[in-house]
Amino acid sequence: MNIKEHSISIKENKMKIEFFLNNECVSVDANPMQSLLNTLRGNLKKTATKEGCGEGECGACSVLFNGQLVNACMMPTAQAEGANIMTLEGLRQTAKGQCVIDALLEAKGVQCGFCTPGMVLALYALLNGRSDPTQHPTEKEIRTAISGNLCRCTGYGMIIDAANIAATKGEGLW
Known part of the structure; x- marks a missing residue:
């Protein structure tokens, strides 16, 4: 052969x-x-x-x-x-997933949108995986959680803001 x-x-x-x-x-x-x-x-x-x-x-x-x-x-x-x-198609059907999506929109952490599905999943994994959901993640923890996701538009600041918004607005969900 x-x-x-x-x-x-x-x-x-x-x-x-x-x-x-x-x-x-x-x-x-x-x-x-x-x-x-x-x-x-x-x-x-x-x-x-x-x-x-x-x-x-x-x-x-x-x-x-x-x-x-x-x-x-x-x-x-x-x-x-x-x-x-x-x-993302499945995650957006959940309250936790929608919380992260809404936080990204509120923080203007979505620009071209190409990295957005990966960012949503990374932030969800961070927030959902915390041992103490009453403690908000630190900036270092957020940066570590999204470090495998490249974004060429936002500069990451707005994505970090979105993680904090989702942690606050999602209290009780996580």
């Missing part, structure tokens, strides 16, 4: 992968080594998750994977089997 034949057989190699996406059970036939990002966008039409760098450096492809923030561009779809994955 030559290289061309081998690459064609890999592309045709698909398997059924089942997982929970935005709290709904889904089943998709996909190449198990295809990135989760490509499966979400191409197969499942969840286009809020963006492809930025394709190397796990920009955070545009962030999703919550079993509650942890991950870069979907770096994860093979096969790893999703049985997992619980949340994208």
